Amino acid sequence: MTFYKTPYTPTLQRPFWLEQSLFTDGGLAPALQGEQTADVCIVGGGYTGLWTAILTKQQNPALDIAVLEADLCGAGASGRNGGCLLTWAAKFFTLRRLFGEAEAIRLVKASEAAVQHIADFCRTHAIDAELRHDGTLYTATNRAQVGTLDPVMAALQACGIESFFALAPSEVARRSGSVKNVAGVFSPHAATVQPAKLVRGLRRVALQMGIRLFERSPMLALSPAQPVIVHTPGGSLTAGKLVLATNAWMASMFASFERSIAIVSSDMVITEPCPELILPSGLTDGVSVLDSRTFVYYYRSTPDGRLMLGKGGNTFAFGGQIAPTYDQRSAYEAPLTRAVRAFFPSLAQVPITASWTGPSDRSVTGFPFFGHLNGAPHIYYGFGYSGSGVGPCYMGGQILSSLLLDQDNAWTRSPLTQGPRGQFPPEPIRYLGANLVRNAIRRKERAEDEDRAPWRVDQFLSQFANAAGKADKA
Known part of the structure; x- marks a missing residue:
């Protein structure tokens, strides 16, 4: 026993x-x-x-x-979670490297079909999950992020899969509701829900x-x-x-x-209802918006006119133990609130209703x-x-x-x-290494936001977390 x-x-x-x-x-x-x-x-x-x-x-x-x-x-x-119902299309290169092209194609198509299956199930069984099948925007918020998904788009198109569509920068800004998004692509194969x-x-x-x-x-x-x-x-x-x-x-x-697995938090904040401020921004439907960082910012509106924003990769657990912090108000509420107001300056005076966090099981x-x-x-x-x-x-x-x-x-x-593929290092190496890489990523992306060259050591360390990002590298 x-x-x-x-x-x-x-x-x-x-x-x-x-x-x-x-x-x-x-x-x-x-x-x-x-x-x-x-x-x-x-x-x-x-x-x-x-x-x-x-x-x-x-x-x-x-x-x-x-x-x-x-x-x-x-x-x-x-x-x-943030209620972003997404697919595996953006991770096509990793799927292909791990499982071969035929299985990668099948899994991408299955992940896109899953969105429709969930929508159909909710409709058939009268589940009011606030499901809005309005797609997702993968955006760039600085020059270094521009074109991140272009190689993936080309590879998918070569396989006959139309997962993404390029948009003009002005259209990205309009549909995302924020001029902070300077470029991006749209996928119709996504939805948002009240999870x-x-x-x-x-x-x-x-x-x-x-x-x-x-x-x-x-x-x-x-x-x-x-x-x-x-x-x-x-x-x-x-x-x-x-x-x-x-x-x-x-x-x-x-x-x-x-x-x-490595246990890492995803942290979220949500505003008071403010449809009179969100709708004029252009964020008029249930589209989810994700930028191209390694640990992405993601946001969306809710049917009652709130703005929800989250970010992953904040708190790492030691030894796989679920600490009490995962059941408390987010320790990252202040920086997430600043991010809300950076994307939407018009919400500067809108109160934050709540913040929360939760453990994510990150595999190798x-x-x-x-x-x-x-x-x-x-x-x-x-x-x-x-x-x-x-x-x-x-x-x-x-x-x-x-x-x-x-x-x-x-x-x-x-x-x-066939079970897990690979293992993380033992403790305390895993915990120390995860925080070392996370901090390097933060410095690298801060430099990119400021349109300056990141330190080479931060670029090197950031490579260890490429697979944790939203999009693949070829």
């Missing part, structure tokens, strides 16, 4: 998105009590776990599926399908023999198959994954990975979305449901199912 040092402690401060969406979907599910059984147990009630449960149940309605969630569905990354409303909507649909859901039921111990037994504070669940879908928490639960490649835990054929896992999981988690559900159902298809044959 394997025990985990992950005692459940309620989150005292709910992220803004989750506060907006709680208790609109039937209240809380019960905690697991006593000895229970199921055909399939899924640990983790976020996007990956719920999509896996739903897609599996759709294909085999007779299966008894139970989902265990340590807190409330959506309390993790699924309910506190917690999406995950709570999935929760509702899962319950309606007969999937059993137990909230406030953290896994404290696991007996991995078949059938598996998952122990929680109130009881146990015995199942023939198990899926582990706890994402950033996997590193602290399983020593074998401690070096497979920047892509998630899937497999069998310690080779056990009945225990599956999938995580490592690296800060871009709203759309790809649907693909994760396709992979894990295919594995659960013992299917032979493109998903079960994908190299994504």
Whole structure:
């Protein structure tokens, strides 16, 4: 039996998105009590776990599926991200290098299709996730960023994939709502959502399908023999198959994954409603805007006229442990607020309603990975979305449901199912190195913003994080 040092402690401060969406979907599910059984147990009630449960149940309605969630569905990354539903097109070069051209093309197309699948699912099941299928703008905010995606665009077009369209600088500024964006390209294959409303909507649909859901039921111990037994504070669940879908928490639960991911924060702020100021700027729909930094600034408006802005790559965890700071108001609220006002000077006097943060499970490649835990054929896992999981988690559900159902298809044959590719250095090298590289990137990008040459040492160190960026290098 394997025990985990992950005692459940309620989150005292709910992220803004989750506060907006709680208790609109039937209240809380019960905690697991006593000895229970199921055909399939899924640990983790976020996007990956719920999509896996739903897609599996759709294909085999007779299966008894139970989902265990340590807190409330959506309390993790699924309910506190920026709501940018993006694809893998911008990372085509990395996909091609890792998996070959044919699989890279398939995965790009699948990631674009996932956006439409999610939109269709919300429409079919009346999930009001504030989903707006208005595309995304990848922009440049200084001369050094101009043309970042041009090689990727050309390579995709050569493969017959029209993922991006070049726009005139004036059109980029107009559609993004900010003259700070001096160039860019547009992709129609993207959307924005209120992320917690999406995950709570999935929760509702899962319950309606007969999937059993137990909230406030953290896994404290696991007996991995078949059938598996998952122990929680109130009881146990015995199942023939198990899926582990706890994402950033996997590193602290399983020593074998401690070096497979690095835990890094993504931090966000959101303004009070101010549609009278946002709409005249030109930001009139649900387009998301991402600049071309390594750790991007990303922003979008909300249907009620707020401006949300976030930035990744701020706080790194030591040893894969989820520190309390990830459940608190963002320590980067002040610089993020300054960024809001740099992009939108007209919002200088608009108050910030809230700030929040959350842990992102950054893999070595920047892509998630899937497999069998310690080779056990009945225990599956999938995580490592690296800060871009709203759309790809649907693909994760396709992979894990295919594995659960013992299917032979493109998903079960994908190299994504072969576990993590590479490891980060051990601690304390990983922690010290991550902060060293992050600070070098900050200095380099500050120099580029000021239109001066960065230090060579900062350029050198920044190369170690290229894969963490939004766009690839050829």
